[in-house]
Amino acid sequence: MIRHTINLKERSYPICITTNFDELGKTVLSLRTGKKILVVTDENVDRFHSEECIKRLEESGFEVFKHVLAPGEEYKTLDAVYEIYKKLVEYKLDRNSSLVALGGGVVGDISGFAAATYMRGIHFIQIPTTMLSQADSSVGGKTGVDFDGHKNAIGAFYQPRLVFMNINTIKTLPKREVSAGLAEVVKHGLIMDAEYCEYLSDNAGKIFAFDENVLQYLAKRNVSIKGQVVEQDEKENDLRAVLNLGHTIGHAVETAMDFKLLHGECVSIGIVGAFRLSHRMEVLPESIVEQVKALLVKLELPVSLPGMDVDKVFQQIFYDKKVKDNKLKFVLPRRIGEVFQYTVEDTELVKKVLAD
Ligand code: NAD
Numbered sequence: 001m002i003r004h005t006i007n008l009k010e011r012s013y014p015i016c017i018t019t020n021f022d023e024l025g026k027t028v029l030s031l032r033t034g035k036k037i038l039v040v041t042d043e044n045v046d047r048f049h050s051e052e053c054i055k056r057l058e059e060s061g062f063e064v065f066k067h068v069l070a071p072g073e074e075y076k077t078l079d080a081v082y083e084i085y086k087k088l089v090e091y092k093l094d095r096n097s098s099l100v101a102l103g104g105g106v107v108g109d110i111s112g113f114a115a116a117t118y119m120r121g122i123h124f125i126q127i128p129t130t131m132l133s134q135a136d137s138s139v140g141g142k143t144g145v146d147f148d149g150h151k152n153a154i155g156a157f158y159q160p161r162l163v164f165m166n167i168n169t170i171k172t173l174p175k176r177e178v179s180a181g182l183a184e185v186v187k188h189g190l191i192m193d194a195e196y197c198e199y200l201s202d203n204a205g206k207i208f209a210f211d212e213n214v215l216q217y218l219a220k221r222n223v224s225i226k227g228q229v230v231e232q233d234e235k236e237n238d239l240r241a242v243l244n245l246g247h248t249i250g251h252a253v254e255t256a257m258d259f260k261l262l263h264g265e266c267v268s269i270g271i272v273g274a275f276r277l278s279h280r281m282e283v284l285p286e287s288i289v290e291q292v293k294a295l296l297v298k299l300e301l302p303v304s305l306p307g308m309d310v311d312k313v314f315q316q317i318f319y320d321k322k323v324k325d326n327k328l329k330f331v332l333p334r335r336i337g338e339v340f341q342y343t344v345e346d347t348e349l350v351k352k353v354l355a356d
């Protein structure tokens with residue numbers, strides 16, 4: 001088991017990267033929390049992984065309850081949080097109890113928000129089971145739900161006590177979901193590690209073949225890059241914004257398409273948009289745009305959206321929280337492995353990029 005620690009001002013927490021659930025009970029026990037645990041999962045994850053997780057926790061003496069959510073972004077709502085609160089009350093979980101999120105980013109974001117707010121905060125443990133949640137969402141403490149058509153409109157920063165990553169859980173994930181998660185992985189390379197991008201390009205086949213060594217390396221690298229950024233800027237005052245590469249356009253596409261595309265797919269399209277914008281601003285040559293597109297295609301991600309409603313996406317960008325005084329704040333690439341933050345005043349340029 002590989003252990004990585006995220007060191008934050010108020011608390012640190014371990015991230016365990018493993019190939020099975022054998023040490024789950026023991027690891028949770030070491031947190032010295034109360035005996036009651038509510039495991040929140042969704043229907044798909046439940047089918048494959050909750051039995052083993054719950055068994056391991058019970059073996060270590062925990063009293064475990066389970067709540068199964070309907071899967072998918074459309075259920076990332078306050079209603080889902082409400083149902084969790086009802087279970088927490090019904091099973092009499094108190095401030096020393098724990099809420100475990102077993103699933104992808106949707107389960108993690110919903111459960112984390114419930115954990116942050118129930119009794120002003122109970123212990124929260126993430127067991128991410130998707131490429132996206134292992135690479136990105138389980139680390140860093142952003143939690144929340146969508147509201148009234150707006151992505152992540154309601155939420156809180158709330159750090160987990162533990163992230164327990166069994167990399168083999170993603171073997172049961174549909175291939176499209178694996179690719180979607182890889183968009184955030186590519187993002188990590190693009191913002192600060194050009195060599196990592198090369199590694200991804202060279203090992204694409206092994207990733208899709210679920211090669212344990214390659215998956216472990218990815219998990220380690222992702223946690224280290226995301227951890228480093230979050231440690232320096234937990235509440236996104238400045239530096240953490242670099243993790244939004246591809247997300248200004250990506251979120252807009254996601255909402256404009258009524259969440260019919262996966263988050264990672266929209267991020268992939270957004271990443272290409274950010275590189276095109278940098279190219280139009282003469283920051284980098286077209287060959288770099290093509291290189292990034294080739295990497296995304298290799299990882300089976302979309303790089304454009306034929307027939308996309310450019311006006312709708314453009315409008316949606318202005319709803320995004322990064323908009324200030326009608327100016328668009330973007331994270332843009334300087335080269336592969338380095339980004340900068342820039343306020344785009346010529347918004348027509350953005351429209352052109354979307355139409356490219
Ligand atoms: P998800 O949780 O919806 O999971 C994707 C699909 O895979 C779902 O249908 C799920 O049921 C299924 N699934 C999950 N694990 C499985 C497994 N091991 N085997 C089989 N099926 C499995 O989506 P996601 O891609 O993990 O996360 C996307 C969400 O994460 C978005 O809502 C996004 O906003 C959020 N996010 C949050 C952060 C953050 O910092 N909090 C960062 C990035 C993304």
Ligand code: ZN
Nearest residue numbers: 184247263267
């Ligand atoms: Zn994302």
